[in-house]
Amino acid sequence: xxxxxxxxxxxxxxxxxxxxxxxxxxxxxxxxxxxxxxxxxxxxxxxxxxxxxxxxxxxxxxxxxxxxxxxxxxxxxxxxxxxxxxxxxxxxxxxxxxxxxxxxxxxxxxxxxxxxxxxxxxxxxxxxxxxxxxxxxxxxxxxxxxxxxxxxxxxxxxxxxxxxxxxxxxxxxxxxxxxxxxxxxxxxxxxxxxxxxxxxxxxxxxxxxxxxxxxxxxx
Amino acid sequence: xxxxxxxxxxxxxxxxxxxxxxxxxxxxxxxxxxxxxxxxxxxxxxxxxxxxxxxxxxxxxxxxxxxxxxxxxxxxxxxxxxxxxxxxxxxxxxxxxxxxxxxxxxxxxxxxxxxxxxxxxxxxxxxxxxxxxxxxxxxxxxxxxxxxxxxxxxxxxxxxxxxxxxxxxxxxxxxxxxxxxxxxxxxxxxxxxxxxxxxxxxxxxxxxxxxxxxxxxxx
Numbered sequence: 459x460x461x462x463x464x465x466x467x468x469x470x471x472x473x474x475x476x477x478x479x480x481x482x483x484x485x486x487x488x489x490x491x492x493x494x495x496x497x498x499x500x501x502x503x504x505x506x507x508x509x510x511x512x513x514x515x516x517x518x519x520x521x522x523x524x525x526x527x528x529x530x531x532x533x534x535x536x537x538x539x540x541x542x543x544x545x546x547x548x549x550x551x552x553x554x555x556x557x558x559x560x561x562x563x564x565x566x567x568x569x570x571x572x573x574x575x576x577x578x579x580x581x582x583x584x585x586x587x588x589x590x591x592x593x594x595x596x597x598x599x600x601x602x603x604x605x606x607x608x609x610x611x612x613x614x615x616x617x618x619x620x621x622x623x624x625x626x627x628x629x630x631x632x633x634x635x636x637x638x639x640x641x642x643x644x645x646x647x648x649x650x651x652x653x654x655x656x657x658x659x660x661x662x663x664x665x666x667x668x669x670x671x672x673x674x675x676x677x
Numbered sequence: 678x679x680x681x682x683x684x685x686x687x688x689x690x691x692x693x694x695x696x697x698x699x700x701x702x703x704x705x706x707x708x709x710x711x712x713x714x715x716x717x718x719x720x721x722x723x724x725x726x727x728x729x730x731x732x733x734x735x736x737x738x739x740x741x742x743x744x745x746x747x748x749x750x751x752x753x754x755x756x757x758x759x760x761x762x763x764x765x766x767x768x769x770x771x772x773x774x775x776x777x778x779x780x781x782x783x784x785x786x787x788x789x790x791x792x793x794x795x796x797x798x799x800x801x802x803x804x805x806x807x808x809x810x811x812x813x814x815x816x817x818x819x820x821x822x823x824x825x826x827x828x829x830x831x832x833x834x835x836x837x838x839x840x841x842x843x844x845x846x847x848x849x850x851x852x853x854x855x856x857x858x859x860x861x862x863x864x865x866x867x868x869x870x871x872x873x874x875x876x877x878x879x880x881x882x883x884x885x886x887x888x889x890x891x892x893x894x895x896x
Contacts, residue, residue: 526754642860
């Protein structure tokens with residue numbers, strides 16, 4: 459009995475990690491689509507998100523059954539609750555990838571004037587976010603509290619880049635009206651990345667919770 | 678024993694509703710602060726959000742204890758899982774109120790040129806969102822599936838207003854460079870309201886789930 463239960467717990471964690479990898483890939487694809495103005499890739503992001511939403515439902519059902527049938531207590535219950543709450547965070551990160559993809563579809567249609575400097579900064583911000591997502595999934599598997607703290611600290615870098623991109627865009631938009639539609643999209647996309655960073659921080663808080671049972675704000 | 682358990686379940690639902698009311702009030706305060714350029718009110722929004730985050734933690738602890746000590750099954754477990762998942766949605770709605778408040782603090786400092794027409798539209802969008810939040814809390818208490826469907830449909834109105842506000846802002850910003858910083862804030866605030874509408878839709882999906890045990894997308 460305990461053996462089956464352990465297998466089910468393992469399989470729940472495996473599904474959660476799989477969902478995390480799917481979300482990470484979709485964020486990357488969305489940012490790539492944005493930089494390359496690739497509408498076809500943007501559409502793939504939207505399609506992939508359906509699979510992400512489905513896996514979230516599957517995970518929730520697994521958690522529900524585990525609780526109902528196995529009546530877990532203490533640390534097992536804590537890990538189930540963590541997966542339930544953190545899978546919402548992953549799902550929202552996925553939603554932001556879709557929002558980025560929507561900007562791509564809009565930008566392409568309007569034939570906006572581009573700002574290469576800003577696009578470079580967005581690529582830089584996306585790179586930091588990507589590392590945060592990957593590192594947090596890795597830290598989750600190892601329940602590595604030290605790593606969780608370090609990753610959460612990195613989020614200030616994502617926030618700083620958002621502020622910088624914002625200022626750059628406002629400056630360019632005030633100088634050249636043709637930059638206005640694209641500029642607002644740059645700001646929006648950078649804002650989505652900033653929020654993805656916040657969700658990664660939430661996941662880091664959950665890693666600390668898994669270890670300590672205490673939920674505290676890391677940023 | 679069952680009596681104590683029922684009381685605890687009731688108290689969990691009461692806390693969830695209380696959290697919902699707090700979030701709703703904070704969204705209203707944030708929008709008011711935005712329209713009136715009221716920095717002091719914006720700071721109050723940020724302060725209130727701390728209390729909202731705390732009540733979310735309290736609710737999670739209540740849910741955790743209920744599961745661990747009472748080992749609920751079927752519909753009771755479903756309602757506990759609902760409260761756990763939906764309180765994350767409320768918390769994020771609260772985060773968007775804070776984002777709106779941050780815009781207020783930024784706008785005030787920059788002495789931006791205003792666009793009264795857009796401000797009127799944002800007030801209109803906020804009014805629809807407010808009704809959606811209130812109605813969803815009410816539908817949650819009564820587990821009213823019909824109401825949940827109706828509320829979720831209203832979300833298209835919020836989305837349409839977002840598109841309209843976006844277009845209006847882009848037009849004005851292209852005409853007048855002085856409008857640029859304020860215009861990007863209008864777009865951002867309208868986007869936060871749009872996303873709050875999405876979270877209300879999530880809560881509506883949870884109301885359907887409470888009744889039917891099925892999780893499906895309402896929008």
